[in-house]
Amino acid sequence: MPHELQGIDSLAGKVVIVTGGARGLGRSISDGFAMAGAHVVLAGRNRATLDDAAAQIAAAGGSVLSFQADVSSEDSVEALCAAVVEAHGRIDVLVNNAGINPWYKAAEDTSLEEWRQIIDTNLTGVFLACKHAGRVMIAAGEGAIVNISSVAGRVGLAKTTAYCAAKGGVELLTRQLALDWARKGVRVNAIAPGYVQTDLTEGLLAHPVLGKRIVERAPMGRFAQPSELVGACLFLASSAASYVTGQSLAVDGGWTAA
Template sequence: MPPSPLAERFSLAGRGALITGSSRGIGRAIADLFADAGAIVGINARHAEACEEAAAEINAAGGKAVAVAGHVGSAEGCEGVVRAFLEQAGRIDVLVNNAGTNPQFGPLLDADEGAINRIWEVNVLGPVRMTRYAVSAWMRDNGGSVINMASVAGIKPEALTGAYNASKAALISVTRTLSRELGTSRIRVNAIAPGLVETRLAKVLVETPQIHDHIVGQTALGRHADPSEIAGAALFLASDASSFVTGSVLTVDGGWTV
């Protein structure tokens, strides 16, 4: 029986999807869902063992995944990750710039210069560089979808995460700028802005009752999210279901920004 029109719209069959920071958390949830949708997924993290373990689990479940370890906080690292994925998958139709970091909590003006630089390298320059290399190596001639993992922190900033807020606001601007620049090459560029999600990066926010209750208390759904709830938005933006969507920021925050 042929796939239904609905299934075809959300299918990623035969496509190559590289997801940075995907050995765990939101990135891993996206990788699992993309593999279920038929994509060859690239599992990326700094440590090769974590990538290989996640890829093996996806392959054992019937999906297709390859490990592409590398640090996206440097130009050389980004170029190497893109090259390694293309060598194994043969194509890169979807790029999810999910890797992020936040080594500094507190107001922006109190942030350590080194911490600000690390945040900027990974959260802003990482997506710019990854997109540059993916476009140059494949998407310029073949089209594709780029998805940047922003945050509601870039839309409605909290004082606790000043430097992180600024980096995510910058990433939203990067998303809109690139959507303008790459549209004629049939490359769509969008962002997802999650609210509070239970991940390692947000561990302090989730596990500190005062902070967690403050955020959840302002969220319409009255709870934080699971990584799998962000993955569905990524599948929409990666697939043909969003073929006329570019330059958009999709908030998945349970109503926190309402």
């Protein structure tokens, strides 16, 4: 008998952790899962931001919990996963969205401290969340992980050495974990966005030189809206992608097509 075709509606009732899920792109992803009927767990460092996002999702009828966590700390990530299992009994989906890119510097001007801060959050944080949520999924025999990568993991971007290195690591980590866990019921995929218009990129977009340069370089001539990434994330997390693992889906307006 052919495999039953299912789609986004298969996410109803699933327990979904979204790191960095209370603001920017993560917030749009959290809203998308909540609208699909999932039990959304917001994870982030700022308690006030988490509380505000959780209140708004709940007011819109979503099922939501929030936990303060720092993905660069293994103790914090382990505690997060344990708290989610205690609250919901399982972890069905992990979206590794938490990330930072606070510096625009040439490699020769980047300090070791700045390098480590970006690597610790953007790469080590993804590994730690995959490790601890993955253990829960492996024990259950099923689960889906979606890592938010970047075009910076596929092509070089000027003066973002540590960020490009971290996202390149996320791309290959995604493939490697997919191989390890394919027969354990856990799918691991990634989304590689281009530039997305959020509060974190407002200054870049408004910059008279850099913002104009990026818009002119983008084939679609603009930054993405956060909502334009949600469909790809929901697809990869759902049973519609049941035979998809180890893949990175570019949602970049054509940036890497050139």
